[in-house]
Amino acid sequence: MVEGRCALSAYATGVSPNSDGACSPAKAVLWEQTSRGMEVRLNNVLIDRFAQGERAGYPTLCKGRFDVDEKSYYAFEEPASLNALELLPELVRTGVRAIKIEGRQRSPAYVAEVTRIWRQALDGCLADLDGFRVQSAWMSALSRLSEGHSYTLGAYDRPWK
Amino acid sequence: MSTPRLSLGPLQYYWPRARVTAFYEQMAQVPLDVIYLGETVCARRHELRAADWLALADDLASSGKQIVLSTQVLLESEADVKALRQLADNGRYLVEANDMGAVRLLQRRTSFVAGASLNVFNGESLRLLAGLGAMRWVVAPEIGAERLAAIQAERPAGVQTEVFAYGRLPLAYSARCFTARHFKLQKDVCEFRCIGFEDGLRLRTREGDPFLVLNGIQTQSDRVQNLIDELPSIQKIGVDVLRLTPQAQHMCRIVHLYRGVLDRAICASQALIEMRELMPAERCNGFWHGKPGLLQQAA
Numbered sequence: 001m002v003e004g005r006c007a008l009s010a011y012a013t014g015v016s017p018n019s020d021g022a023c024s025p026a027k028a029v030l031w032e033q034t035s036r037g038m039e040v041r042l043n044n045v046l047i048d049r050f051a052q053g054e055r056a057g058y059p060t061l062c063k064g065r066f067d068v069d070e071k072s073y074y075a076f077e078e079p080a081s082l083n084a085l086e087l088l089p090e091l092v093r094t095g096v097r098a099i100k101i102e103g104r105q106r107s108p109a110y111v112a113e114v115t116r117i118w119r120q121a122l123d124g125c126l127a128d129l130d131g132f133r134v135q136s137a138w139m140s141a142l143s144r145l146s147e148g149h150s151y152t153l154g155a156y157d158r159p160w161k
Numbered sequence: 162m163s164t165p166r167l168s169l170g171p172l173q174y175y176w177p178r179a180r181v182t183a184f185y186e187q188m189a190q191v192p193l194d195v196i197y198l199g200e201t202v203c204a205r206r207h208e209l210r211a212a213d214w215l216a217l218a219d220d221l222a223s224s225g226k227q228i229v230l231s232t233q234v235l236l237e238s239e240a241d242v243k244a245l246r247q248l249a250d251n252g253r254y255l256v257e258a259n260d261m262g263a264v265r266l267l268q269r270r271t272s273f274v275a276g277a278s279l280n281v282f283n284g285e286s287l288r289l290l291a292g293l294g295a296m297r298w299v300v301a302p303e304i305g306a307e308r309l310a311a312i313q314a315e316r317p318a319g320v321q322t323e324v325f326a327y328g329r330l331p332l333a334y335s336a337r338c339f340t341a342r343h344f345k346l347q348k349d350v351c352e353f354r355c356i357g358f359e360d361g362l363r364l365r366t367r368e369g370d371p372f373l374v375l376n377g378i379q380t381q382s383d384r385v386q387n388l389i390d391e392l393p394s395i396q397k398i399g400v401d402v403l404r405l406t407p408q409a410q411h412m413c414r415i416v417h418l419y420r421g422v423l424d425r426a427i428c429a430s431q432a433l434i435e436m437r438e439l440m441p442a443e444r445c446n447g448f449w450h451g452k453p454g455l456l457q458q459a460a
Contacts, residue, residue, distance in 0.1 A: 005333060
């Protein structure tokens with residue numbers, strides 16, 4: 001959703017990211033192991049249900065699974081994390097001077113590991129812009145941390161268009 | 162406390178051209194004071210283009226209602242900006258600016274309506290827009306009575322306030338199209354599938370509760386916000402215009418019921434009983450009470 005033009009979470013929780021609250025606030029989240037699977041709710045609204053062994057993600061509303069026309073699927077977005085690591089030389093060449101690592105709704109361990117990998121990549125990239133190669137160890141470490149073990153180039157790539 | 166005026170918000174769905182024309186022929190006949198026209202959701206929708214909306218405005222102007230042209234919420238291309246300019250430069254009708262780009266084209270040149278998607282959350286933002294020429298602002302649906310009263314206390318003189326009184330709420334906009342996604346189609350080859358859903362495509366939770374409505378790049382509440390029994394609090398905080406959002410069926414009757422309640426010809430509770438059969442979904446008013454929007458609180 002476009003930042004500042006989404007009241008989905010406010011509609012479910014009454015807390016507004018557009019004014020003074022967070023999206024899908026932790027205090028509204030409820031995890032529950034049921035006979036139908038692991039259910040996760042946002043202020044009582046069922047955002048997803050995970051089968052045994054399925055990796056469960058944080059219930060951000062637009063990354064939930066819902067039913068449309070009898071079909072259960074990620075109606076808005078796949079729960080994948082943004083990883084623009086492979087674009088790093090291009091970002092540097094375009095004049096980008098700062099990289100933001102997501103911290104909200106993440107654990108300190110997550111932030112530490114992601115920052116460590118990006119620091120290495122960034123230092124390597126600045127030292128040798130043309131010779132920069134993404135190391136597979138970085139990607140697999142980041143994949144392990146990302147939602148649904150998958151990552152996306154997000155708005156830098158628009159296959160859906 | 163004067164009685165608020167009644168407006169018809171812009172059509173949110175994609176209907177065939179003949180249906181749009183027939184709909185507005187009916188709306189010209191019902192007791193509305195203001196009609197907003199235009200495609201605000203998706204630039205790919207082309208049953209009516211900017212010039213067609215302007216022609217429709219001309220047809221409706223003779224009904225004596227105030228006609229306002231609404232602009233696109235998300236602008237993504239040069240073509241979108243061109244359509245925006247056409248509306249901004251129309252020279253005849255008031256324009257509802259739904260993006261700061263539209264404000265830029267209108268500011269200090271002509272007065273305009275500041276649309277709900279401009280995100281006015283405090284008196285300072287409202288004063289800024291008033292200084293640029295806003296003669297009316299539409300309150301974001303998530304702002305409740307209490308918060309609105311605080312902004313109203315700082316409202317510059319001469320600025321009218323409009324609230325979403327009736328209809329499914331516009332909750333979110335995305336560059337992506339969720340109707341196309343449902344059909345596994347890319348946005349640029351969407352086959353205009355949203356034209357098949359006169360009130361949008363309903364989304365339920367996995368336990369079957371209706372929750373949201375997919376309407377192209379827009380996501381709406383499934384529940385219909387209906388503030389018809391909230392008139393005392395609405396009038397107390399000086400709301401000037403009540404917005405009714407078009408739905409596929411029974412819109413004439415909805416307008417008449419609102420008019421009846423405003424004119425004290427019928428009471429709100431009586432109107433609500435009849436409305437149960439006229440609304441496409443359950444009702445809600447949570448936002449107005451500072452609660453989750455989907456809730457229904459006692460008025």
